Structures are given as structure tokens and as C-alpha cells.
Amino acid sequence: MRSAQLSKVGIVVALFATSASAADGTHEWPCYGGDPGGTRHSPLTQIDRTNVKRLKPVWTYRTGDLESIEKYRSLKVKIAFEATPLMVDGVLYFSTATARVFALDAATGKERWTYDAKLERNLSFAEGASRGVAFWKSAGDAKERRVFLGTLDARLIALDAGSGRPCADFGDRGTIDLAAGVPHAIRGLYAVTSPPAVVGDALIVGSAISDNGRFDAAPGIVRAYDARSGKPLWTWDPIPRQADQPGGETWKGPQAFQTGAANVWSLISCDRARGLVFLPTSCPSPDYYGGKRLGENLFANSLVALEAKTGRRVWHFQVVHHDIFDYDIAAQPVLFDLKRGSARIPAVAVGTKMGQIFVLNRETGQPLFPVEERPVPRSNILGEEASPTQPYSSLPLLGLHRAEPWGPDEAELRWAQDQFKSLRYDGDFTPASLKGSLLSPSSVGGINWSGMTVDPERQLLLTNVNRIAQVVRLIPRAEFGQARGERLGEEFAPQSGTPFGMARRTFLLPKSRLPATKPPWGTLAAIDLATGKLRWEVPLGSMYDLKADPGAAAWGSINMGGAITTASGLTFVAASLDGHLRAFDSATGQELWSSELPAGGQATPMTYQAGADGKQFLVIAAGGHARMRSKLGDSVVAFALPEPMR
Numbered sequence: 205m206r207s208a209q210l211s212k213v214g215i216v217v218a219l220f221a222t223s224a225s226a227a228d229g230t231h232e233w234p235c236y237g238g239d240p241g242g243t244r245h246s247p248l249t250q251i252d253r254t255n256v257k258r259l260k261p262v263w264t265y266r267t268g269d270l271e272s273i274e275k276y277r278s279l280k281v282k283i284a285f286e287a288t289p290l291m292v293d294g295v296l297y298f299s300t301a302t303a304r305v306f307a308l309d310a311a312t313g314k315e316r317w318t319y320d321a322k323l324e325r326n327l328s329f330a331e332g333a334s335r336g337v338a339f340w341k342s343a344g345d346a347k348e349r350r351v352f353l354g355t356l357d358a359r360l361i362a363l364d365a366g367s368g369r370p371c372a373d374f375g376d377r378g379t380i381d382l383a384a385g386v387p388h389a390i391r392g393l394y395a396v397t398s399p400p401a402v403v404g405d406a407l408i409v410g411s412a413i414s415d416n417g418r419f420d421a422a423p424g425i426v427r428a429y430d431a432r433s434g435k436p437l438w439t440w441d442p443i444p445r446q447a448d449q450p451g452g453e454t455w456k457g458p459q460a461f462q463t464g465a466a467n468v469w470s471l472i473s474c475d476r477a478r479g480l481v482f483l484p485t486s487c488p489s490p491d492y493y494g495g496k497r498l499g500e501n502l503f504a505n506s507l508v509a510l511e512a513k514t515g516r517r518v519w520h521f522q523v524v525h526h527d528i529f530d531y532d533i534a535a536q537p538v539l540f541d542l543k544r545g546s547a548r549i550p551a552v553a554v555g556t557k558m559g560q561i562f563v564l565n566r567e568t569g570q571p572l573f574p575v576e577e578r579p580v581p582r583s584n585i586l587g588e589e590a591s592p593t594q595p596y597s598s599l600p601l602l603g604l605h606r607a608e609p610w611g612p613d614e615a616e617l618r619w620a621q622d623q624f625k626s627l628r629y630d631g632d633f634t635p636a637s638l639k640g641s642l643l644s645p646s647s648v649g650g651i652n653w654s655g656m657t658v659d660p661e662r663q664l665l666l667t668n669v670n671r672i673a674q675v676v677r678l679i680p681r682a683e684f685g686q687a688r689g690e691r692l693g694e695e696f697a698p699q700s701g702t703p704f705g706m707a708r709r710t711f712l713l714p715k716s717r718l719p720a721t722k723p724p725w726g727t728l729a730a731i732d733l734a735t736g737k738l739r740w741e742v743p744l745g746s747m748y749d750l751k752a753d754p755g756a757a758a759w760g761s762i763n764m765g766g767a768i769t770t771a772s773g774l775t776f777v778a779a780s781l782d783g784h785l786r787a788f789d790s791a792t793g794q795e796l797w798s799s800e801l802p803a804g805g806q807a808t809p810m811t812y813q814a815g816a817d818g819k820q821f822l823v824i825a826a827g828g829h830a831r832m833r834s835k836l837g838d839s840v841v842a843f844a845l846p847e848p849m850r
Contacts, residue, residue: 745780
């Protein structure tokens, strides 16, 4: 963990500051996370704890997306509707994985326009999701408004917000090819799944890069472009390419600087007043063997603060040293003011797959809650050198840590116990091994891209959590080809350029297909930021037939898709495999309301006011997630309170 001195930001503030207005989230939802800092918190109070049970669906919009991918298997087996719509000036904007953008009337759901970027559907895709679009409005001309889309075939597209037509003056007739000139960037395996960040007239965009294919994967560069012209502004590479570059001393080995990835595939947050962007970087390639990239590996697995205008690194904080666990920072950083007595400290919270939350001063990167280095297990793989220590936050650990075997009956419990004995398991940060290691938490989390929400007045941080384990084994290169056909239910990857291929699987029971570790497997949790203590944690949803075993309500569900909070003291979240959208009391964790969706709700909801009567709407994309095997669909559903009786 290292920090660079924060430079004077007066000039940058003047260039990038924006005035507080409805566009910053008062009644709208102009950014993926509600505001540029990703708090996912709304000041609206019309829907509250006394009336939330009266919420009803008021309109549903169907995208028709599923029919268009029926004959494209690579998309079909990975498709997910993870978008969170934006709402600006009474219009909803959202995207789908097939590179289609939709604009709807926010009050009625009536279609305003649609745009189809004609995704090249026959590619081999690593991912099948788009989490949404970004919105830009000119400071000098209120009529100049654009919607930006990143696609699975690595394009950045600018659309006129009023008409949906490509902006001819941006890039090449409205499009920038993000894969052009990037080494080893293969379309479909090199993609964009999250919307760009917007700071002033700058767009900042990362990339999603296929895991575990090769040691020298495409570089995880982050780039900034001018929102009007598409002109490149700067490029930042998370991996130093020479020993004398900052962080270069943390990469060891003759080929270390050829490592790829460490990319930013999740959401970027912005402090527009300070002119800073906060990048959550990921694991260097490949995920589970780092023998060709020994050392701490800065600036991978780090929260990195850059000047939005120049791309200059201001500070960084590394959450995993020498990642050999696939512990990307998947969650969007959350910017908020931490209250301590009469002081308000500018803070940023980082949620991790390890189930840890680090809260840092967003001007300096220094921890605001204590962090210590603790010893962790060593690797027994020839050529590998696991970091001897890892950072631990003093905030509560969320997710599965000390795993215990579990089964719903005696036979499956014995199977789980026998598996435990056959695997390597030494607690947190157990490295992959030849016989197979139990990784707990798994690469699913902890906290994944679902992310966190902060209620600033109550000083509560809330997040949904996964509590499942994974089995990972390394396979010597000479044995990899034969091993791929030996076991069903495993994901195999070659990790080309290293001595080992990889196989991994979720640690599931053979008969019931439930997790083989003690439940709950999915929870919703709240941390009191005033005390640093866990306020509450409750099971989230269900992944089992409650009629067969009512006690399974306490088991919770594997989940993807985030939560939001409102000033009325409510937390809304779907995410679980049972396909319900739920409301919880933010103060206590009590479930107050739920409604079944037409398909899986593996997306983060949003809320806003619209219409002549200022009605508050709650909206979520309900399209499911193929790899989670939740129900697939293509709906956007809006909820509101019924009209009062007259």
C-alpha cells in the first residue's frame, strides 16, 4: 500500500466542477450509480416504510432481445440483462447486451426511440452483458446532449439523446474502435461491459478482457476521449512496462512486463469537484498462476485515483498483493462524506471479492479505518511465490471465510466432508494447487459487481454478499489436453504461456446442486460507518423450494445485482435466484415488501420522480442471467404507489 502526494487541484476543479442540480440526482438518476460517486442513494421519500407494501407494477417494456440471439450459442449461454437505466429530463435510457439502446418516457414507459449498433453476434464472447449507458450534457448548450454506449465487440458509440442517431462529429461517424491497435485484443474476448465515466467533457472508459486464456493477454489500458469529437485525451496502463516506471520494482521476472489485463471492467467513479476518477483494477493475467509476474504487481487489484484531465496518477491503494485468486475489484467505488464528530471527511469505500471493505480518504488514499498486513498461506506450486501477507480491514468481514462442509442430508454431508479432506484448504487466500484447493471466498465474492450503497444521513453502508466456495486446480501443461475431457461441470482454461492450465468449479453438492458449505449463501448486510460495526445481516432471497423445506428461507441465495437506498429509510434489491424485487428497512434489515418479477432481476434498480404529479417510480431490468440459470426474459418493469382514492 503506497500513496502519492495529492497535487494542487484548483485548476482541475475549475475545469471539471459542475453545479448542484437535479442532474446530480435530486429527482433524476443521471449516472449508473445514481450520482457520479456511485452512492446509489436517492433523496426521494414518497415511497416509505409505511406505504411500500402498496407498490404495484405500473408499466412493463419488452426489448425483444432474446429472439435476436437464439441461434448464436456464444451469446445465448452467457446473456444477462444487467443494465441500470438512467433518467434525465423525463427520459429513461438503457442498453442491452446486443448493443441496442432504448429511450422511454419515464412516466409511461412509452418508447421514444431505439438504436441498434448491429453487434457482430457470431463472435466468441467472454461476457454477455451491458450494464448501461452514460449521459453527457454540454455545459454551454443545454440542447447538446449525448448518450454513450460501450459494446461487446469493443466499440464506443455516441448517440444524440433526443433522436438516438449517431453523432457524426464523434470519432468515425459516431463510433470509436476500442480494439484497434491494442495488442492481443480479440473482439468478443476484448469488450466493454460497463458504461464510461463522464467528467466535464471527458469520457473515461475501461475494458473487459477474457480471463485465463494466456499469460500475455491484452493490456488493461484505460483511456479518455473528448465527448464532442472523440479525440483521445490520455491513456493509462495499470501495468508498468519498464522497471524504472512507477511500480516497476513490484514486477519480477524477465517476462513480467509482458503481462496483460489488470483492466478496469467495472464501474468508474468520479469526484467532479476535485477532478478525480477512481479506477477499480483487476487481476493480471492469468488469474491463478503468477510465476511469470512475481512481486506485489502494482497497480493491479488496486483502487487508483487519477486526474481526469491528464490521466496522472494521484494515489493508489492495493487490496490484494500478487493476485493468484481472481480477486478483481469488481464493485464500483463509492464516494461519500464520512462523519466524525463535527468533521466531514471526503471518503471512498472499496468493496472486494474477499468480503472486505476498505474506507479511504479520497484525497490521499490513506485508510480511515485501520488496515493491517496479516500472514497468509504459501503456494506449493513450483515457480510460484504467493505474497506472504495480505491487507485486512478492521471493518467486518462479509461473505464466506472459514468454510465448513454442509449437506441437507447425511449422504450429501458425508460427500462434502470427504471433499474437504481431499482438497487443500488453509483459510483465506489459499492458493490453487495440483490436487485442487478450496477458495473461500470464491471469485464470485464476497462483493462482486453488485457493489454497495451508502445512506449518507444514516451513515450506513449496505451491500449484498455471496457466501460460496470454489474449487480450483492447476494442471501441468503436458496433462492439460487429456484432463479437459475427464470431469464434467468444470471450467477449463489453458493459461497459455505458463506451465499450467486451470480448472475450476463452484463447490456444489452432487445431488441437490446446492453449495456444499454451510449457509446462508447470500445475504444483505449493513455496516454502521459511525462505529465501524456490523449493524445487521439477513439472508437474501432463496434458491430452494420453500414448500419442500420452509427452513430454507434462512439459506439465502447466490446473487448478482446491487442494492439502492432512499432517504425514507428503504433499501431495494433483487439479485437473488428466486426472481423477486424486495424492500428492506435500512435501519433494521426487516423485509417489508417483495414482488415477483417476470424474469431474474440480476441488475441494480433505480428510482426517480416523473410526470405531472411528480410520482416516484422504482424501475429494474428483469431479464435474468444465463450463467446463473435464473429465468431469462427481456423486461424493464416500473413500480409505483397506486393513485390515491378520490
